[in-house]
Amino acid sequence: MAERLAVTDLHKRYGARExxxxxxxxxxxxxxLALLGTSGCGKTTTLNLVAGLDRPDAGxxxxxxxTLCAPGAWVPAHRRDLGxxxxxxxxxxxMTVREHLTFVLKARGxxxxxxxxxxxEQLEAVRLTGRDESYPAQLSGGEAQRLSIARALVARPDMLLLDEPCANLDAPLRTDFLALLARLRAERKFSALYVTHDAAEAFELATRVAVFDEGVLAQTATPEVLCTEPASPAVARIVGGGALLPGTLAEGGAVETALGTLxxxxxxxxxxxxxVLCFLRTEDLRLxxxxPLQALARASHYDGRGWLTILEAGETLLRARSDAPVAEGERVKLELLRPPPVFKA
Amino acid sequence: MNDPVKTPGQPPTASPHAPPARGGIVPLAKFPFDGSRIFPALRKAYVAVLVLFLIGPLVVLFIVKVRAGVFDEFHAPDAKEQERLAGLMVSTVRTAALATALAVLFGVTVAVAIYRARGWTRRILGALFPIPLLLPPAVVTIAWTHLIGKRGIVAALWFHFTGVKELPLSMYGEFGTAWCLALCWFPLVTMPALVGLRSVGPLAGRAGAVYAGRWAVFRRIHVPLMLPYVSAGAVFVAWLALGDFEVPLVLLTNNFPMQIYGAIKSLEMGLALYLCAPMLAAGAAVLLLRQVLVRGQAAATIESRWRPDAPGGGHGGRGWSAAAWIVLGLATVMPVASLLHQTGNWATFQDGLRSAKAEILHSYRSALEGAAIMAALGAPCALLLLRLRGWRRTALSLLVFVPLMVPGTIHGLAWTQALLPTAPGRAVLGSHLVLSLSDAARFFPICVFLLAAAFAALHPRLLDAAKIAGAPPAMRWRKIWWPLTWTGFLAAFAIGFALSAGELNASILLSPVGYSTLPIRISSLLHFGKDEMLAGMCLAQVVIALAPFLAATALLDRTLEVRLG
Structure with a gap:
């Protein structure tokens, strides 16, 4: 179990679309490693190429x-030891729960x-003991999701691939699933490739995150680096948690913006x-x-972690933390806790 | 842990391994053995066989025979005869249109009722609705004649109470013909309508209801979304109704296909071919009309996922259920009860069975073989139809539809003419095999539609999951593909069997000497046999068609019960 996966220079085209x-x-x-990106950016295609469900044009x-796939070499999906x-x-x-797992074990020899x-062992690990004779239609949403992970892991594959596994789950099930996955990973030390469009999900589970932007890997880094030093405005937008504020680079390197001088x-x-564009993270802006900075308050709400105020700076809407709610239309002062990443516009 | 129970059949929203095709349609599951890569030559050979099988005889009839000078001694009918023929053609088209309209009304009513029903009502309605398809039009007409015909029960009661011999509504006209045909063929509308309802789902209508009234939502949302599905079934009904002469045969009325049959019987080949032309034009016009109606939406029909376990369309629907029960009662209970009443007693029924023992065996044999050929040959065709795009797909669809578009009489004539010139052909023509082959070709489109619906229901990711699990192609076929699609084969086989068992239009021309099927025997006894004996034979025909269907339904029901918990 746990092998190094190397993906090199993958190219794929569907008709005219690269x-x-x-x-x-x-x-x-x-x-x-989490593959993060918006819909249609190429992350699921990458996963399919790694799984062997599709062939790359090059790479x-x-x-x-x-070598699973290279010019002149191709290992079909069923011979790649993946879950x-x-x-x-x-x-x-x-198939019943037991039949699902038996099928995989038989297929893997x-x-x-x-x-x-x-x-x-596997049913116990995913808390499905006693449900072996149930059919998928007889399982609850959480049980079905746990069966899908049991099916993926029962043959102890070299690597686990996850294609937006939480996409159809409600919040409590999602939390349970991510916790189960984290526990199993701690126990079995498997490597995994996790496709998601949700940055919070990626940060919760992944050691590193690869951000896709229109078929190109825009940045691969730890969650912390991605948040504090996004490589481009596109990465900043995908990672989220802030807004891009336009400005002009002034003498001495400071940035003149609608908020004031950054x-x-x-x-x-x-x-x-x-x-230039400055990426102002919500957590770095505080009333x-x-x-030294100034903006117009538009709304305030409590988000479970504290008060969040929506501010208007020029044509950009920003979010900032505050200790108390702020009245709509009030001009407020705010501080920036750390210098923001700045990109050429 | 109290996880919320998952809705059975919740549509997966997987991102597929290839980008969605036109219109956001999720790609179809690949057959575990990818024929497109491994067997390109085999695929070409298969298409060639299909062309020969489906349109070969027609090509022989219309090209070879015409070139051989079949029109040399033919004299076109005079003006008076032309006028009579034109009148018959108009009447035939009007009857077919009326039958189609009634079938759409009945079919959609039953589909909506099944879609909206819950629990047992849904299961029973779902199991019963194909039964009318199993009753040959001649049998249904005989049964209805016994009820509201000139000597029928209702007519006797009417005379008893009113002293008037004639009923206000006559069976012996266009309405009676259309009524019987619609009662036989409406399940062909119900099937695609159900697929449509389950694919479209209730949300589109609900979204519309936020902004507009019921009528506007029906007209602007439901009708355009359901039109491709309902019209697909309506086309089948229209073709079958256009070419039918079983009902006029029973009712002693006349229509255009009967003229063709008469011309063939009197060996006037030129006249028969001359009369075929307007029928073929009418068939093509039906298809064209449908294409115009559903411009740009037709692609969704065949690719829509048939989900037997899909949730129903909401609540209530008692009115729809009641209407569906009435339709099913009229189409099944009334004819069977009428035949039982006419048969009189068990002994007559047994006499009927005994006297038609050979015909029953022949019917079974031909229908079994026909259904097997249909299912076996139809499966690759359904897969191809789902996979192809653009002009190739249009060409294959047209090819598949041709035998049903052509009236049964012409179909029978074409097969005779195609087989006659060669020694092996004559051998086939002299054996029971000709009926099996002809039935298989004639009902091929319906079989392919059922198979395509079953294949389309299989999500591609289910096979991908098996592939990732390490299953080689044979194991994926055996453990995943086949268990999830065999119900489609069973349905295609059962419906193919029933349709073949009741086929008369083509088999009356094709049956070899000394080899008769039950529908042929019934048609020969129509106006010369005892009514009780005829009713007994009709009941035997019903039993023949129902037995395998009920067995298949029981098997399907058990399978679905296991899957759905």
């Missing part, structure tokens, strides 16, 4: 020492005398006088009566 353009990344043994996929959790679960409606032990970035992205 879905992937030179995607490369690695997943270290035991690591969870290479290797798992450990084995996969599908969006919408995709359980076989005509696990000796018959090991089946009972493996199945019991501190100089560590590295100037453009020449003095040029237009402070003595703050």
């Amino acid at each position: 879905v992937l353009r030179g995607v490369s990344f690695e997943v270290a043994p035991g690591e969870v 290479m996929v290797a798992l450990g020492d084995a 996969m959790v599908f969006q919408g679960q995709m359980l076989w409606p005509h 696990v000796p018959g005398n090991e089946h009972d032990v493996r199945i019991s 501190p100089a970035p560590a590295r100037a992205p453009a020449a003095t006088g040029e237009k 402070n009566a003595n703050g």
Whole structure:
């Protein structure tokens, strides 16, 4: 279990549309890499190419020492030692829980005398003991999702692929599922490739996150780096948690914006006088009566973690933390807790 | 843990492994053995066989025979005869249109009732609705004649109470013919309408209801969304009704297909072909009309996912249920009860069975073989139809539809003419095989439609999941593809069997000497046999068609029960 996955320069085209353009990344043994992006950006296509459900036009996929796919080499999906959790679960409606797991074990060539032990072990791990003879239609949403992960892991694959597994789950089920996945990962140390469009989900589970933007890997980094140092405005937008505020680079590197003058970035992205975009994270903006910046309050609400105020700065709407609600139309002062990433507009 | 119970059949919203096709349609599950890569030559050979099987005989009839000088000694009918024929054609088209309208009314009513019903009502209605399809039009007409015909029960009661011999509504006209045909063929509308209702779902209507009244929602939302589905079934009904002469045969009325039959019987081949032309034009016009009606929406019909476990369309629907029960009662209970009454007693029924023992066996044999050929040959066709795009798909659809578009009489004539010139052909023509082959070709489109619906219901990701699990192609076929699609084969086989067992229009021309089927025997006894004996044979025909269907339904019901919990 847990092999290194190397994906090199993947290209894929569907008709006239180029879905992937030179995607490369690695997943270290035991690591969870999340592929994050908006719909149609190429993340599920990448997962399908890794799984062997589709062929790339160019590029290479290797798992450990084995080349799964390269010019002149192709290992079909059923011979790649992978497990996969599908969006919408995709359980076989005509098979019981036990039959699902037996099917995988048989297909993977696990000796018959090991089946009972493996199945019991797996059902216990996902809390499905006693449900072995149930059909998918007889399972609740959470049980069905746990069966899908049991199916993916029962043969102890080299790597686990997850294709938006939480997309159809409500909030409590999603929390349960992510907790179960984290526990199983801690116990079994498998590597995983996790496709999602939800940054919070990616940050909760992944060691590193690869952000896709229109078929290109825009940035691969830890959640912390992605939040504080996004490589481009597109990455900042996908990662979320803030807004892009236009401004102009002033003498000395400071940025003139509708909020006021922002501190100089560590590295100037453009020449003095040029237009730039500053990524202002919600968590870095705080209402402070003595703050150097100014904006117009539009609304305030409590979001469970504290008060959140929506501010208007020029044509941009920003969010900032505050200790108390603010009246609509009030001009407020605020401070920036750290210099924001600045991009050339 | 109190997880909310998942709605059975909740539509998966998986992002498929290829980008969605036109209109956001999720791609179809690939057959575990990817024929497009492994067997391109085999695919071409299959299409060639299909062309030969489905339109080969017609090509022989209309091209080879015409070139061979079949029109050399033919004299076109005089003006008076032309006028009479034109009148008959108009009457035939009017009857077919009326039958189609009634079938749409009945079919949609039953589909909506099934869609909206819950629990047992839904299961019973779902199991019963195809039964009228199993009753040959001749049998249904005989039964209805016994009820409201000149010597029928209702007429006797009417005379008893009013002293008037004639009923206000006569069976012996266009309405009576259309009524019987509609009662036989309306399940062909119910099937696609159900697929449509389940694909479209209740949300579109509910969304519309926020902004507009009931009528506007019906006209602007429901009708356009359901039109491709309902019209697909209506086209089948219109074609079958256009070409039917079983009902006029029973009612002693006349229509255009009967003229063709008469011309063939009197060996006037030129006249028969001359008369075929307007019928073929009418068939093509029906298809054209449908294409115009559903411009741009037709692609959704066949790719829509048939989900037997899909949730119903909401609540209530008692009125729809009541209407559906009435329709099913008129189409099944009334004819059977009428036949039982006419048969009189068990002994007459047994006599009927005994005297038609050979015909019953022949019917079973031909229908079994025909259904098997249909299902076996139809499966690759359904897969191809679902996979192809653009002009290839249109060409294949047209090819598949041709045998049903052509009236049964012409179909029978074409097969005779195609087989006659060669020694092997004559051997086939002299054996029972000709009936099996002809039935298989004639009802091929209905079979392909059922199979395509079953294949389309299989989500591609279910096979992907098996692939990722490590299952090789044979195992994926055996453990996933087949268990999830065999019900489609069963349905296609059962319906194919029933339709073949009751086929008369083509088989009356094709049956070899000394080899008769039950519908042929019934038609020969129509006006010369004892009524009780005829009714007994009709009951035997009903039993023949119902037995395998009920067995298939029981099997399907058990399977679905297991799957749905």
